[in-house]
Amino acid sequence: MISPVAHIASMSPYALAQLNAPEVKRLISLSQNESPRPPSPLAIEAGAQALKAGHLYPDPDWGELRLALSGLHGIPAEGILCGNGSMELIACLVQAFADEQNAVLAPQHAYPFFRTAAQLVQARFDVAPECDGRVSVDALLAAVRPDTRIVFVANPGNPTGTRISRADLVRLREGLSGDTLLVIDEAYGEFADHLGEPMFDLVEHGDTVVLRTFSKAYGLAGMRVGWGLFPAEIAGEIRKVMNPNNISLAGQAAAKAALLDQGYMRATCQKTVRLRDGLRQRLMQAGLDVPESFTNFILIRFASPEKAHRADEALRAEGVFLRPQGGAGLADCLRATIGVAVDIDIAAGILERRAEGEKT
Numbered sequence: 001m002i003s004p005v006a007h008i009a010s011m012s013p014y015a016l017a018q019l020n021a022p023e024v025k026r027l028i029s030l031s032q033n034e035s036p037r038p039p040s041p042l043a044i045e046a047g048a049q050a051l052k053a054g055h056l057y058p059d060p061d062w063g064e065l066r067l068a069l070s071g072l073h074g075i076p077a078e079g080i081l082c083g084n085g086s087m088e089l090i091a092c093l094v095q096a097f098a099d100e101q102n103a104v105l106a107p108q109h110a111y112p113f114f115r116t117a118a119q120l121v122q123a124r125f126d127v128a129p130e131c132d133g134r135v136s137v138d139a140l141l142a143a144v145r146p147d148t149r150i151v152f153v154a155n156p157g158n159p160t161g162t163r164i165s166r167a168d169l170v171r172l173r174e175g176l177s178g179d180t181l182l183v184i185d186e187a188y189g190e191f192a193d194h195l196g197e198p199m200f201d202l203v204e205h206g207d208t209v210v211l212r213t214f215s216k217a218y219g220l221a222g223m224r225v226g227w228g229l230f231p232a233e234i235a236g237e238i239r240k241v242m243n244p245n246n247i248s249l250a251g252q253a254a255a256k257a258a259l260l261d262q263g264y265m266r267a268t269c270q271k272t273v274r275l276r277d278g279l280r281q282r283l284m285q286a287g288l289d290v291p292e293s294f295t296n297f298i299l300i301r302f303a304s305p306e307k308a309h310r311a312d313e314a315l316r317a318e319g320v321f322l323r324p325q326g327g328a329g330l331a332d333c334l335r336a337t338i339g340v341a342v343d344i345d346i347a348a349g350i351l352e353r354r355a356e357g358e359k360t
């Protein structure tokens, strides 16, 4: 018997969405925070063209993509690293800056992959309480220990959908010591860009990283392209642990073309936000608790974990898959990604009928 190392043997695999549709039903996945729209036609064309050179390795420095990101966001190209999804960058950050001697800290209902990344390097994973699904900077600062090496916050948050203001993030950074790395994961950042609170300038101080992804607003989840702005010294360490050929030629080309088609991305966001807010209104009218969201999903809070579970079963029986949130400490919630209008309507109808049935 060939045994894995003990801490890997004791881990569960990262839990992705469970999509087992009952036979004959059309599967409606509202479970992975994917975009309801395919990528920009320009991105599809660029990806297809890139495949013609598919016998060659991709650019290990993501040169064209970095320049495009630098130009759009007004940030230095040298500080940008691209990852095979932002998940790769999260895992690399933890691998390079934490180990079994220290700890990673995140809010209580944080994106579960932060915990997985910490487990992979045997770092302790600490959590700070949230206040009604909102990150509390005071609680995070109170939870910092002398051995806290990394603090992760997603802004806006997944699965809560709530947002931390720039003033609060600056306060968090100022309350941390200079040897604690702050990682601000802005996977849903494009959905909050209109609020005008960019965080990239914090990176200049050398102790903060800001991550983004092409998986959400740009609709390129299947191409696996994430990126971030890193202080130079941190970027140097991350380079040592990342796959040196991490993003395919097609992924790089598609991401660059998608980035240059800002009109298409903004239209995706507007459409998603309209559907999101409409769904939220419908469910609230049906008596469900749905906090305001700044993302491409909503969190639906039920009266108990059992009620959330039963609603999930009823939806699945109709082929509709939302995402249970027990893994993020929210067993009384289901998260619904904003899909195409017809699918949202089907999911809303099922939840409305259940809510109505419970009243009578």
Ligand SMILES: Cc1ncc(COP(=O)(O)O)c(C=O)c1O
Pocket: 032, 033, 084, 085, 086, 087, 088, 111, 154, 157, 158, 185, 187, 188, 212, 213, 214, 215, 221, 224, 225, 226
């Ligand atoms: C907060 C957050 N960070 C990172 C990711 C990972 O995104 P990517 O597809 O870029 O790996 C997700 C995906 O759902 C997310 O919700």
